[in-house]
Each structure stands twice: as C-alpha cells, then as structure tokens.
Amino acid sequence: MENEETKICPYCEAEINANAKKCKFCGEWVCEEEDDMPEELNHFNWGAFLFNWIWGIMHGKYITLLYFPACLVPVIGSIAISIWFGIAGNKWAWQSRTWESIEQFNDIQKIYVKLWIILAVFGLILTIKFLSLFLFIANLEV
Ligand SMILES: [Zn+2]
Numbered sequence: 001m002e003n004e005e006t007k008i009c010p011y012c013e014a015e016i017n018a019n020a021k022k023c024k025f026c027g028e029w030v031c032e033e034e035d036d037m038p039e040e041l042n043h044f045n046w047g048a049f050l051f052n053w054i055w056g057i058m059h060g061k062y063i064t065l066l067y068f069p070a071c072l073v074p075v076i077g078s079i080a081i082s083i084w085f086g087i088a089g090n091k092w093a094w095q096s097r098t099w100e101s102i103e104q105f106n107d108i109q110k111i112y113v114k115l116w117i118i119l120a121v122f123g124l125i126l127t128i129k130f131l132s133l134f135l136f137i138a139n140l141e142v
Helices: 046-060 063-070 076-096 102-140
Strands: 006-008 016-019
Touching: 006 046, 016 063, 046 063, 046 076, 076 102
Parallel strands: none
Antiparallel strands: 006 016
16 A cells, blocks of 8 residues: 555656645646546536525636526526536536545535525524414414
C-alpha cells in the first residue's frame, strides 16, 4: 500500500501524488484541465434543482437568476429551468471552487437537499398548525 504513484510538480519540482489536481507545496494547478469534472459526478444535482437561484448564488452562478424570467411561463417555466440547473449543477459546482475531494463535494451538495427537506417539513407543520388554528377559530364563531 506504500507505493503510491507520484509525479513531479512542473512549477516547484516537488514530488506529489499522481492524482493531485493542485500541488500541495506551491499551490499551482498541476492537471491539464482543472475544470474537468470527475466521471462519478455525472449525475443530477438535486440541490440546484430544489434551491435553483439560491443555490446558484451560493455557487457564484448568477445565470440561475434566469429563474425569475422563466417563472413568467406558467407552471412549466420554473420546472424546466430547474431541471436544467439540476443537470448542469454538478459541473457548475465543480468549477465554482477548489474541492478537497469528491466526498467533500458530495457532502456539501447533500446539505442543500437535507436543508430543503427540513424546510419542507417545517412548512408542512406550520401549514397544518395554521389550518387547525383557523378551523378552531372558525368553530368558535359558530
Ligand atoms: Zn509545486
């Protein structure tokens, strides 16, 4: 397990991991195409789909503000553009910053989905509370 493959950093000539994207000694990018997304991230980004423009701003992708004009198209507008964000999401997120690992990337992206589920559950509870309060008041007046 000790014979990890290494390569030489073209900038500072230090020996670094062969899979490294960035040299840990001088901080230079050492892969040819730093924007290339790993194959395993080739999947739908639910955080981008669910949070659309909020997710976009968090990732510096202001093109997601197109969500608002898209909403002018009734029903399908917001759904269609959210699907586009979901499809392009991982590529955008990958390019938005330097990720330590694919695991870190996935962990951060999962936070958005969890947050959305929490908000949806809270929203549902609040709706039920308000409805029952409303019904309670309505019954008082009968
Ligand atoms: Zn270096």
